[in-house]
Structures are given as structure tokens and as C-alpha cells.
Amino acid sequence: MIAFWAVAQKLTRQDVERIASLARLELTDREKDLFVRQLTEVLEYAEQIQAIDTSDVPPTSQVVSGQATDREDLPAPSLANTEALANAPDPASKAGLFRVPRVIG
Amino acid sequence: MTALPFQTARQLRDALSRREVSAVEVCRASLARIDDTNGRLNAFLNVASDRALARAAEVDAGKHSGVLAGLPIAVKDNISTRGIGTTAASRMLQHYVPPYNATAIDRLEEAGGIVIGKTNCDEFAMGSSTENSAFGPSRNPWDPERIPGGSSGGSAVAVAAGMAPLAIGSDTGGSIRQPASLCGIAGLKPTYGRVSRYGLIAFASSLDCIGPLARTAYDAALALTALAGPDPRDSTASQAPVGDYLTGLTGDIRGLRLGVPRNMLEQAVDAAVRQCFHGALDTLRERGAEIVDIELPYASYAISTYYFVATAEASSNLARFDGVRYGFRTDTASDLKEMYERTRSQGFGPEVKRRIMLGTYVLSAGYYDAYYLKAQKVRTLVRRDYERAFDRVDAVAMPTSPTPAFRIGERMEDPLQLYLVDVFTVSANLAGLPALSVPCGLTPARLPIGLQMTGRPFDEATLLRIGDAYERDTNWWKECPDL
Numbered sequence: 001m002i003a004f005w006a007v008a009q010k011l012t013r014q015d016v017e018r019i020a021s022l023a024r025l026e027l028t029d030r031e032k033d034l035f036v037r038q039l040t041e042v043l044e045y046a047e048q049i050q051a052i053d054t055s056d057v058p059p060t061s062q063v064v065s066g067q068a069t070d071r072e073d074l075p076a077p078s079l080a081n082t083e084a085l086a087n088a089p090d091p092a093s094k095a096g097l098f099r100v101p102r103v104i105g
Numbered sequence: 106m107t108a109l110p111f112q113t114a115r116q117l118r119d120a121l122s123r124r125e126v127s128a129v130e131v132c133r134a135s136l137a138r139i140d141d142t143n144g145r146l147n148a149f150l151n152v153a154s155d156r157a158l159a160r161a162a163e164v165d166a167g168k169h170s171g172v173l174a175g176l177p178i179a180v181k182d183n184i185s186t187r188g189i190g191t192t193a194a195s196r197m198l199q200h201y202v203p204p205y206n207a208t209a210i211d212r213l214e215e216a217g218g219i220v221i222g223k224t225n226c227d228e229f230a231m232g233s234s235t236e237n238s239a240f241g242p243s244r245n246p247w248d249p250e251r252i253p254g255g256s257s258g259g260s261a262v263a264v265a266a267g268m269a270p271l272a273i274g275s276d277t278g279g280s281i282r283q284p285a286s287l288c289g290i291a292g293l294k295p296t297y298g299r300v301s302r303y304g305l306i307a308f309a310s311s312l313d314c315i316g317p318l319a320r321t322a323y324d325a326a327l328a329l330t331a332l333a334g335p336d337p338r339d340s341t342a343s344q345a346p347v348g349d350y351l352t353g354l355t356g357d358i359r360g361l362r363l364g365v366p367r368n369m370l371e372q373a374v375d376a377a378v379r380q381c382f383h384g385a386l387d388t389l390r391e392r393g394a395e396i397v398d399i400e401l402p403y404a405s406y407a408i409s410t411y412y413f414v415a416t417a418e419a420s421s422n423l424a425r426f427d428g429v430r431y432g433f434r435t436d437t438a439s440d441l442k443e444m445y446e447r448t449r450s451q452g453f454g455p456e457v458k459r460r461i462m463l464g465t466y467v468l469s470a471g472y473y474d475a476y477y478l479k480a481q482k483v484r485t486l487v488r489r490d491y492e493r494a495f496d497r498v499d500a501v502a503m504p505t506s507p508t509p510a511f512r513i514g515e516r517m518e519d520p521l522q523l524y525l526v527d528v529f530t531v532s533a534n535l536a537g538l539p540a541l542s543v544p545c546g547l548t549p550a551r552l553p554i555g556l557q558m559t560g561r562p563f564d565e566a567t568l569l570r571i572g573d574a575y576e577r578d579t580n581w582w583k584e585c586p587d588l
Contacts, residue, residue, distance in 0.1 A: 015466075019462050024424075025450050026449075027458075035458075038520050042412065042524070045409065049409045052483055057482040058485055059478055063311065063535075069340065087204075089433070089434035098430055100444065101439065101443075
């Protein structure tokens with residue numbers, strides 16, 4: 001078994017900030033420090049799979065046994081507008097829409 | 106007879122069909138037990154008393170029949186129930202009421218089952234202890250200072266404490282089997298696709314499975330009979346014919362070959378767990394099963410593989426929680442991006458954020474091949490390990506958990522240590538295989554230990570047969586916590 005990758009570098013605070021931005025999370029300073037340490041630990045442990053030779057191995061993305069089957073594409077009733085809006089934090093009920101804060105400042 | 110607690114679903118079903126007890130009486134007994142013990146155990150987040158009693162009255166009036174007629178069922182709170190709040194134990198969904206049922210709920214109700222309430226779990230099913238619930242941990246009825254396991258901890262506690270004869274949970278990396286093991290009950294993770302995932306709040310879509318928690322293998326078979334089958338709403342729900350899970354429970358396991366992966370048992374395993382596991386193998390051997398040494402060389406990489414695959418899928422699935430259409434929204438944002446970020450930061454707990462972060466990282470540019478794609482390739486190797494094993498054996502036996510239940514708070518600061526408790530369970534999810542945990546002992550301090558058997562795709566019947574045979578020769582499943 002050969003190590004093909006050497007990606008086990010320690011995560012930096014900048015890495016954590018970049019990932020948080022991609023994930024649309026706003027982290028506190030304390031969370032950033034914690035995640036730098038904890039995610040580095042998990043990655044260091046999980047790094048063990050890099051030692052496995054997978055050069056001729058196809059990836060598995062799903063394990064559905066047998067054929068996945070398509071159903072007939074038939075029109076059927078969907079949720080009523082009132083039901084779809086019932087859980088919305090800020091429904092514009094008259095218009096039948098979801099309201100969000102302004103997008104452009 | 107008096108109904109509950111600690112009666113099996115089978116006993117209750119017989120008593121109901123002989124009219125020795127009514128469905129309303131069974132339902133009331135279940136509600137009384139919940140009332141008496143839930144304050145101490147925090148198994149239920151929401152009890153649907155009125156709805157359950159109304160359904161029970163309908164069963165008594167002959168409106169619903171089926172294999173589960175009149176049986177109260179506890180439902181993990183990440184499974185959608187129309188009109189009953191479904192939180193996934195997250196602040197994000199604290200006030201969310203689904204407008205539709207999960208297919209699993211429809212099927213339980215079509216079989217006459219009665220949803221008695223919604224059970225606590227790790228937030229979005231992420232965890233192995235139920236400590237990650239936004240609504241406080243559930244407590245193990247065998248020792249309330251200890252965790253019940255997770256993520257389906259509340260469902261396991263509900264059955265183990267006699268609050269309900271049956272429960273359903275979800276299993277992405279062991280979340281049915283491990284709490285079943287730690288609470289001294291049976292838990293079945295079906296083959297991937299055997300039970301529809303429609304209406305299950307998604308964590309990792311290629312791994313998630315809904316399945317039963319019960320007092321016995323027989324009861325798990327009963328529940329699976331109702332749950333299994335294709336679903337036009339879930340294209341990954343299998344068209345494979347649903348087996349007969351009950352008639353195979355004959356107690357006869359002569360000639361069945363059970364594989365024991367010795368390399369896996371070199372892992373750090375508690376002495377009592379090891380002893381009970383070997384005792385269980387002896388019992389099965391005496392009943393006529395043949396015990397065979399096998400190798401699963403890549404199974405020891407399953408946790409690493411799992412935490413790349415599962416977190417990647419989770420980071421994608423949880424992108425939908427943005428404060429727009431349903432769920433929590435922050436009240437301090439001035440524009441849309443800030444609204445997304447604050448909603449997610451205030452709505453998700455620490456473990457969910459940790460996994461979204463890890464998943465986002467392994468999918469991000471420059472790391473995808475090294476982490477996510479690599480993990481998918483190792484996943485193939487884990488599958489092949491099992492395929493090779495099943496050329497020689499009918500099922501693979503391992504402990505379910507390397508240790509009995511640990512103390513609440515003991516491992517909260519060290520996520521990696523908590524991930525490692527899934528060592529024996531995650532490989533079945535990666536390979537999409539069915540796996541059953543049944544009680545196989547108690548530690549000297551009376552903490553339950555579980556035996557896990559993993560089977561061929563869609564061969565739940567063999568696992569249930571072995572579990573049922575084992576229960577005929579042992580009394581562990583009859584043990585009850587002293588509450």
C-alpha cells in the first residue's frame with residue numbers, strides 16, 4: 001500500500017473561515033478555534049484511507065440493488081398554497097409567496 | 106391480561122385479537138407509562154395522546170386491521186407526521202408541522218399501528234448518544250446517568266422502558282442498532298431501499314434507512330412486514346419482492362454459517378462485550394449454526410470512509426435550511442445573505458455545524474478527489490469485503506457497540522472519540538446491507554450488550570431467524586430495567 005496523497009495538513013483559521021463562508025455559517029471566534037482543532041483531529045484520523053491503493057477501484061455513490069425504476073409521469077395534486085405557506089417564517093399570504101429580506105443593498 | 110409495560114408486540118397483538126384487551130386500553134396504558142417515566146427519561150418530545158386515542162377507538166370499532174392493529178408505536182422525530190410537529194431535535198424545526206406523512210407512517214397506519222408520539226434523537230440524527238438534541242439528552246433506563254445511545258435514543262428508551270411495544274428510528278451509521286444494543290432491545294436496519302425514505306428528514310441519502318426497534322426479533326419482523334415495499338415517491342425504494350418475515354422464524358438455524366471477522370475484534374472492545382459476544386456465538390453453535398472465521402480487511406477503514414461520505418451528503422442536504430420556506434429564521438438580518446448565515450448559525454447546534462463544515466470541506470475545490478472520491482472508492486472495497494464473505498457465510502456476527510452505555514457528558518468534548526463508537530455498525534450502511542442487533546448480555550453493573558448480525562442484501566429473513574432462534578435459548582430480551 002502506497003500513500004498517494006499528502007493532504008493531511010493542519011487546518012488553519014483561514015480555512016475554517018473559508019469553509020464557513022461556503023456553508024453559509026457565521027461562526028463565533030470560539031467556534032472557529034474549536035473547529036480548527038476538532039476538524040484537524042478528525043481529518044488526521046480519517047487520513048488513514050489515503051494509504052489504500054484504489055487505483056483500479058470504481059467509486060460507489062449509491063447501493064441501490066436491482067434496477068431503479070421510474071414511475072409514470074402523471075399529473076397529481078400537490079400541496080395547496082396555504083399548506084405550502086403554513087410553516088413559512090414570513091409568508092406574504094395574500095400574494096401567496098415567501099417573503100425574504102432585500103437581496104440588493 | 107393487563108396491558109403493558111414490557112409486553113411484546115406479539116403478546117399484545119394476541120390479546121387484542123382475542124379481545125382480552127381493547128386498543129384503547131393498550132393506548133391508555135402506554136400513555137400512562139409515558140406520563141410516569143418520561144419526565145425522568147426524556148424519550149418523547151411530543152406525545153400525540155388525543156390523536157392516538159381516537160385512532161385506538163377506530164381500531165376497536167373495526168375500522169383498521171392489519172399486522173399492527175392497535176399497537177402503539179413511538180416515532181423518531183426526524184420522520185414526518187402530518188399534523189404532528191416534527192423537529193429532528195433541532196431548534197431549526199422547533200415549530201415545524203409537516204403537511205404530509207412519511208410513507209413509513211402511512212404504512213404503519215395502514216397496518217393498524219398507532220403513532221403514540223415523537224421521540225428524541227441527536228439533532229438531524231447526527232450523533233451516537235442523543236446528547237446532540239436541542240431539547241436535552243434522553244436517559245438510559247438502565248442507568249439514567251448514562252446515554253441511551255443514538256441517534257434513535259428516544260425510540261430505544263421508549264421500548265426499553267415499556268412506554269411503547271414498538272418504535273421506528275433511522276439508521277445512517279448505526280443509529281437504530283447501537284441505541285437498541287445500549288438499551289437492551291432489538292433493532293433492525295433493513296437493506297438500503299427496503300423501506301421508503303420519503304418523508305424522512307434527509308441526513309445522508311445514500312446511507313439513511315428507516316427501521317424498527319422492538320423487544321424481540323419477532324416483533325421487529327412484524328414491524329418490517331408493515332414497513333417494507335416499493336414507493337412511487339422514492340425511486341431508491343426497491344421493487345424487490347417483500348419476503349415473509351414471520352413464517353421463517355422457526356428456531357431452526359442448523360447448517361447456517363456465521364462469519365466472525367477476527368480482524369475487527371482486535372479493535373478496542375470492552376471485556377464484558379467480548380465475553381458476551383463469545384457466549385452468544387457458543388449459544389448459536391449449540392443450536393446448530395456453524396461459526397466460521399472470515400476477514401473483512403477494509404472494514405476497519407469504514408469509519409473514515411463514513412465520515413467523508415456522510416458529512417458530504419449532509420452538507421448538501423442541510424443546505425435547504427435557509428429560513429425562507431419553513432423552519433426557524435433569525436430576526437436580526439438586514440439582507441438575504443446575512444439572513445441565511447444567521448438563521449443557520451442560530452438554528453443548528455454544534456455537531457450539525459461541525460458535520461456541515463467537514464462535508465463542505467471534503468466537497469470543496471481541491472479536496473474533492475482526495476477525500477470524497479477517495480472515500481467512495483474505499484466504500485467499494487468495503488462492499489466487496491462483504492460480497493466475498495457472503496460467498497462463504499450466511500451472516501456476519503460482530504458486537505453492535507464496542508462498549509456498554511457511557512456517562513452523559515463523558516465524551517462531548519471529543520467528537521472523534523464519539524465517532525469511533527460506530528466501528529462495528531457503519532460498514533453495513535456503506536455496503537447497504539441489513540443488520541440486526543439483539544440483546545446478548547448484561548455487564549456486572551447491569552448495562553445491556555448487543556449482538557449484531559449483518560446479512561446479504563434483502564435477506565432480513567435470515568437475520569430475523571437467527572435473532573429469534575437466539576432469543577429462544579436466552580432470557581436477555583426478557584430483562585427489564587428497574588425504574
